[in-house]
Amino acid sequence: MDKAQFEAMLKEKGIILSPEQLRQFDLYFQLLVEWNEKMNLTSITDEKDVYLKHFYDSISAAFYFDFTKPLTICDVGAGAGFPSLPIKICFPNLKVSIVDSLQKRINFLTHLTEQLGLTNVSLYHDRAETFGKNKLHRESYDVVTARAVARLSVLSELCIPLVKQNGNFIAMKASSAQDELENGKKAIQVLGGKVKDVKSFELPIEQSERSIIIIEKQKSTPNKYPRKPGTPNKLPLE
Numbered sequence: 001m002d003k004a005q006f007e008a009m010l011k012e013k014g015i016i017l018s019p020e021q022l023r024q025f026d027l028y029f030q031l032l033v034e035w036n037e038k039m040n041l042t043s044i045t046d047e048k049d050v051y052l053k054h055f056y057d058s059i060s061a062a063f064y065f066d067f068t069k070p071l072t073i074c075d076v077g078a079g080a081g082f083p084s085l086p087i088k089i090c091f092p093n094l095k096v097s098i099v100d101s102l103q104k105r106i107n108f109l110t111h112l113t114e115q116l117g118l119t120n121v122s123l124y125h126d127r128a129e130t131f132g133k134n135k136l137h138r139e140s141y142d143v144v145t146a147r148a149v150a151r152l153s154v155l156s157e158l159c160i161p162l163v164k165q166n167g168n169f170i171a172m173k174a175s176s177a178q179d180e181l182e183n184g185k186k187a188i189q190v191l192g193g194k195v196k197d198v199k200s201f202e203l204p205i206e207q208s209e210r211s212i213i214i215i216e217k218q219k220s221t222p223n224k225y226p227r228k229p230g231t232p233n234k235l236p237l238e
């Protein structure tokens with residue numbers, strides 16, 4: 001997907017980018033590739049691939065969820081900033097927090113957000129399991145997002161505790177969504193969530209399958225979750 005296709009395909013979805021927002025995506029690509037030479041941020045470095053598989057793919061959540069309001073968002077395991085930073089560039093009204101367990105990635109994100117001039121972005125070096133116990137963050141976000149971090153049964157324990165009641169957890173998945181939903185049912189219910197919507201679609205050009213799973217937080221998460229770092233992965237709530 002070249003830059004012109006990126007701009008046109010977002011326009012079709014009602015997302016109209018200004019010259020400044022296009023410049024921010026351009027700089028994001030350049031800094032991603034530059035820093036990727038010093039540290040492992042992504043295996044995708046070709047410009048057209050970055051625009052499709054990182055930028056457009058991240059923004060696809062906004063085709064199914066309204067980000068036009070001044071929501072607070074926490075992106076768990078954002079790595080090089082996906083999906084929250086492309087969404088933030090499109091919707092500058094959002095207040096974004098990112099938590100990632102790798103300090104090097106947080107260093108990249110600090111530099112990136114400064115260079116892009118993004119305001120209302122907070123970066124935290126922490127494990128989601130500890131972050132979710134922290135009173136300042138627990139049950140405090142309108143929306144929690146995650147892409148490519150863990151399977152749904154595990155991911156739910158990392159993300160749902162951070163969602164405020166009546167807020168939403170948005171999990172961005174590839175083709176495995178149906179199986180993950182089946183195995184994630186128990187975790188979602190125990191943690192206070194309910195599957196509200198599952199939207200499946202094909203990523204343009206390469207036509208690979210994607211699903212956006214929207215889980216609404218209906219009840220408060222029991223205090224014992226998330227369990228200590230590593231436990232959600234070792235003993236998933238399946």
Ligand SMILES: C[S@@+](CC[C@H](N)C(=O)[O-])C[C@H]1O[C@@H](n2cnc3c(N)ncnc32)[C@H](O)[C@@H]1O
Nearest residue numbers: 077078079082100101102126127128147148149
């Ligand atoms: C495969 S990368 C995906 C990055 C990004 N979400 C994307 O879609 O490109 C997974 C990221 O999650 C982070 N991560 C994994 N487990 C985590 C945890 N328990 N708490 C916080 N971050 C975690 C890793 O450090 C890594 O940056």
